Amino acid sequence: MNKNLKDGFTLIEVSILFIIFITVAILIIPLSVDDVVLSKNVDKWKQAQIGFSSIPISMMNCDNYKANKPLNIQDFMSALIKVYPLKKVVSYKIKYLNGDTPDGDYIFPEMYMTNGGATIAFNWLNQDSSKNDDVVLAKIMFDVNGKSSPNVWGKDVFGFDVYKDKILPFGTNMDDMTLEVDCSRQGTGIACSYNYLKGIDK
Numbered sequence: 001m002n003k004n005l006k007d008g009f010t011l012i013e014v015s016i017l018f019i020i021f022i023t024v025a026i027l028i029i030p031l032s033v034d035d036v037v038l039s040k041n042v043d044k045w046k047q048a049q050i051g052f053s054s055i056p057i058s059m060m061n062c063d064n065y066k067a068n069k070p071l072n073i074q075d076f077m078s079a080l081i082k083v084y085p086l087k088k089v090v091s092y093k094i095k096y097l098n099g100d101t102p103d104g105d106y107i108f109p110e111m112y113m114t115n116g117g118a119t120i121a122f123n124w125l126n127q128d129s130s131k132n133d134d135v136v137l138a139k140i141m142f143d144v145n146g147k148s149s150p151n152v153w154g155k156d157v158f159g160f161d162v163y164k165d166k167i168l169p170f171g172t173n174m175d176d177m178t179l180e181v182d183c184s185r186q187g188t189g190i191a192c193s194y195n196y197l198k199g200i201d202k
Contacts, residue, residue: 041156044144051083073124086112097154097189119143129164138162154189169194
């Protein structure tokens with residue numbers, strides 16, 4: 001046996017090992033916590049499908065739909081509040097997954113708190129639904145835990161396109177590669193709305 005080998009660790013060696021252990025823990029623990037939080041938020045998003053899926057059903061029972069007339073924002077609002085009664089207006093900033101500020105149809109001027117503590121916002125696009133079933137009538141944003149952080153698309157913020165006879169999560173019509181890129185730190189996170197639901201009915 002090499003006489004230079006020691007039977008135990010010196011204080012310096014123990015200190016170095018301790019520092020390495022702490023450093024690894026600091027790097028790993030936040031990632032683990034983030035994974036747990038994301039998993040819970042995705043579960044909430046999956047549960048929300050049940051309620052949101054009844055919105056088109058409710059709209060199809062309105063007079064305008066039965067008369068093949070364009071649906072209006074009142075038809076939509078009546079259907080929405082049956083599922084999620086809207087409480088007070090809330091205001092806070094929401095970011096894309098890549099850190100950018102949302103733009104275009106993904107800017108929601110007014111956000112409403114629900115009885116369950118989530119936040120709902122919508123944009124009514126004022127499209128004529130009587131001529132084309134594939135027209136997107138509205139976009140819904142759903143923050144599963146309301147004003148609580150992180151308030152980021154793809155982490156706790158998800159959404160739908162609303163048609164007169166169905167709802168489709170954002171990203172439904174994207175190919176797999178586009179979904180993967182958008183649901184990453186390089187993308188907006190909007191497509192995560194569908195990406196996390198793939199296979200849910202399988």
